[in-house]
Amino acid sequence: MIVFLSSLRRWILIYLILVTCSCINNKEAVIKPELVDYVNPYMGNISHLLVPTFPTIHLPNSMLRVYPERADYTQDLLYGLPLITTSHRGSSAFNMSPLKTLSDTLNPVSHYSYDREKITPYSYQVYLDDANILVDYAVSHQSAKYRLTFEESEDAHVVLHSKNGALSWDGTAVSGYQLIENDTEVYVYIKPLVTPEHVSVIKEGIKIDDTSAEGHHAALVLTFHDEVIDHIVDIDYGVSFINTDQAKRNMLREVGGKTLMEVKNTGKSIWNQALGKIRVEGGSEDDKTVFYTSLYRCYERPVNISEDGRYYSAFDGRVHDDNGRAFYTDDWIWDSYRAHHPLRVLLNPDKEEDILNSFILMSEQMDRFWLPTFPEITGDSRRMNSNHGVASLLDGYRKGLRNFDLNKAYLAAKNAIMEKTLAPWSGMPAGELDDFYKEHGYIPALSEGEAETIPEVHPFESRQPIAVTLGTAYDEWCLSQLAKELKLDSAYHYFLKNAYNYRNVFNATTDFFHPKDKYGKFIEPFDYVFDGGMGARKFYGENNGWVYRWDVPHNVADLIELMGGRENFIHNLNQTFSEPLGMSKYSFYAKLPDHTGNVGQFSMANEPSLHIPYLYNYAGQPWKTQKRIRRLLKTWFRNDLMGVPGDEDGGGMSAFVVFSQMGFYPVTPGMPVYNIGSPTFDTITLELSNGKSFKINAKNYGPENIYIQSATLNGEVWNKPWFSHEVIEAGGVLELEMGDRANKAWGAAPEHMPPSAEPLEPTMK
Known part of the structure; x- marks a missing residue:
């Protein structure tokens, strides 16, 4: 009997242990975050x-993109509730303002x-604390749902606002439009799920009985009685760039008949699927938040504006059939070609093919068959310098993308x-400035006090002669490679020769790219830190000479040669990271x-710098790339409000973070290779569209x-600080043994240097 009781107690104890472990495991399974839960949309909302x-x-x-409309994160007040934001950092096209009571004088927002x-x-919640109104929101692709809960209220009012357009009530819903730039109109269809008791308009601050409003700050007021709504107003809406009927169809297709929670769950699932293309293991929770937040940022632009097989193009002001392929716009190519497109x-890849195809369609739709430089919802704004869309076209093609017309591209x-x-x-x-470039191989700079006389030059942006000369040399290298793919031998040799034009502004005395006047003389005296006025635009562009010193991504090998070899190249790189500002921060950042x-x-904080830390790989010191990358990530990209160092450009900078945390980076878009850095996780797995996966294992990983x-x-020994795109596409495993002290021999041999542009033939120099 004693033996039986002892055995029974033992089995009871084992059972309790198993049940406890099961409960713990189940609890862990419940609270384990999904990938989208790692995204912190507030990361980087403040900067210095x-x-x-x-x-x-x-x-x-x-x-459809929205965010709380306020001057910045520190702004204490919300400016209404947003319905659609039509550009990456624009204001809301339409606003909605819920009110419990109406004052004698009303504002449209x-x-x-x-x-x-x-x-x-995929969702938004906020409590309007003075008004005692709870706001709940869920977004779809071209439509969304709001739920407004009016606490302790007898009536509820919702003011709808168009900044410059019209709104009208037809007894069932509000429809309207807003005129934005370049004669582009954005349309809205807004359906309250309970019919309002009364509709009025606001004119000059006064509520007037009417059902339509037009002009600047057009505003309608929908009034609901509490016995009908029970404190809650549910509103569905759709948006369109085609017309209000299409906005209605978008709403019905995506959110009609669905609950707020259903729309949220769908959005959450879509985000988990998108983020799940890269799986990371190990690292800290903050590392994962920085990674997945950065990856989320890479999906903010460009935007698919196809609506039921049609899209409105601001590039020709017409509605087109999309022929079964999505049309994308709002792509700031000067920022995005470097890492965003390669990612x-x-x-x-299928989406990237549609985006590149959209570039070609834009070119055909504009007055001149020119590749866009800064395509937006409202057309090509032609911002920044150079024409780097050619790099994305080449990069896609060289990495196996074929579903676009290469000849047209x-x-x-x-x-x-x-x-x-x-x-x-x-x-x-093209005009006088361009004729000079074609003849002399560089953009001439103006001397101090010399007036600008060329009409093509923007009065504020100036010539940016070094930025344009270097950027165009890279663009012409990309053209040479496209010509090579198309077997256009004469064009290939012509553009390859021009791809070396950066040599024409290299100052061998200082090892900087130095502005030259039209007579071929360097501008003297010259300060590479501070000269060039606001944003250094008179010579460079947004960055000074220290950054543009390295802006030859297609031919790092030749840049090393220009600087006298690997040792001096490394010296100059080191100096870039150690050279003081030379003035107060106030003075430096003022310019x-x-x-x-x-x-x-x-x-x-600016895209022309992104490749610079990886240049040590080309000169025999990959360990310094590893050191720089990890320090830069730790210093400047953090899980907090100030966790991004400057203008992130809707994915342009975040793509650098995604690549660098994975442990590799595309220094030269158009060259299908990646430079190896230093991963921030134990394991990174890329799920590829061809069904294969590529894995990076960091053995002995740790923060130090x-x-x-x-x-x-x-499984084969790998001593190169780079690998090809084919390696990823084929699937497999890159295994890195990590340590806390540099192995200065790994990847250092000259024969292991990443590739650069092909040399000029002797007759071409």
Whole structure:
């Protein structure tokens, strides 16, 4: 009997242990975050100068984007509730203002004190604390749902506002439009799920009985009685760039008949699927938040504006059939070609093909067959310098993307570089400045006090002669490679020769790219830190000479040669990261507000700097790339409100973070290779569209183990600090043995240097 009781107690104890473990495991399974739960939309909402990011609610690359409208995160008041934001950092096209009571004088948009704000990529909640109104929101691709809960209220009022357009009530819903730039109109269809008792308009602050309003600050007031709504007003709406009927169809297709929670759950699932193309293991929870937040930012632009097989193009002002392919716009190519497009080639190649195809369609739709430089919802704004869309076309093609017309792509890019002026921020045809470039191989700079006389040059943006000369040399290298793919031998040799034009402005005495006047003389005296006025635009562009010193991504090998070899190249790189500002921060940033996130003269906050830390790989010191990358990530990209160092550009900078945390980076878009850095996780797995996966294992990973000791690729010893795109596409495993001290021999041999542009033939020099 004693033996039996002892045995029974033992089995009871085992049972209790098993039940307890099961409960613990189940609890862990319940609370384990999904990938989208790692996204922190507030990361980077504040910076020491610019506004890097906005807490955007949207689905991946979708037309409907919103965020709380306020001057910046520190602004204490909300400016109504948003319905659609038509550009990456524009204001809301339509606003909605819920009110419990109407005052004698009404504003078309109300300002709200708020609290308990919660934002996810797919939903929004906020409590308007003075008004005692709870707001709940869920977004789809082209439509969304609001739920407004009016606490302790007898009536409820909702003011709808169009900044410059019209709104009208037809007894069932509100429809209207707003005129934005370039004669582009955005339309809305708003359906309250309970019919309002009364509809009126606001004119000059007074409520007037009417059902339509038009002009600046057109506003309608919908009034609901509490016995009908029971404190709650549910509102569905759709948006369109075609017409209000299409906005209604978008609403019915996406959110009609669905609950708020159903729309939220759908959005959450879509985001988990998009983020799940890359799985990371190990690292800290903050590392994962930075990674998945950065990946979420990479899906903010460009946006798919196809609606039921049609889209409105601001490039010709017409509605087109999309022929079964989505049309994308709002792509700031000067920022996005460097890492954003290459990341999409890996994760969403079919989508990238549609985006590149959209570039070609835009070119055909515009007055001249020129590749766009800064395509937006309202057309091509022709911002910034150079025509780097050609790099994305080449990069996609060289990495196996074929579902776009390469002949048309080449012609559109060639025309944009040869027929359009190279002057920044201009859509004018080529003129005197361009004739000089074609003859002499560089853009001439103006001397101190010399007046600008060329009409193509933007009065504020100036010539940016070094930025344009270097950028165009890279663009012409891309053209040479497209010509090579098309077997256009004469064009290939012509553009390859021009791809070396950066040599024409290299000052061998200083090892900087130095502005020259029209007589071929360097501008003297010259300060590479501070000269060039606001944003250094008179010579460079947003960044100073220290950043543009490295702007030859297609031919790093030749840049090393220009600087006298590997040793001096490394010296100059080191100096970039250690050179002091040379003046107070106040003075420096007053002239160079985009050149933030400084480590010496290096700027982590602007896209022309992104490839610079990887250049050590080309000169035999990959360990310094590993060191720089990990320090830069830890210093400037953090899970907090100030966790982005400068203007993030809707994915342009975040793509650098995604690549760098994975442990590799595309230094030269158009060259299908990646430079190896230092991963921030134990394991990174890319799920590829071809059904294969590519995995990076960081053995002995730890926060202090930032240096690669050795590497294998698919089990074979790998001593190169780079690998090809084919390696990823084929699937496999890159295994990196990590340690806390540099192995200075790994990847250092000259024969292991990443590739650069092909040399000129002797007869071409």
